[in-house]
Amino acid sequence: MDFFREDTLYFGFSLGQWFSLVMVVVAGYMFWTKYRGDWGKVWKYA
Structure with missing residues (x-):
């Protein structure tokens, strides 16, 4: 679990x-x- 990651968020998403x-x-x-x-x-087949 990565609740405490400190990635920079751009509009709510990380770069990855x-x-x-x-x-x-x-x-x-x-x-x-x-x-x-x-x-x-x-x-047709789905």
Whole structure:
């Protein structure tokens, strides 16, 4: 548990959390643009 960490927070997130959020957003954007036609197959079998 890290209740007493003293990371500098930027708008409520630490720097590592911001990088993680950016990676998720970029991955979602890439999947949306490159594989847009395949999303129908994903939802069909889900």
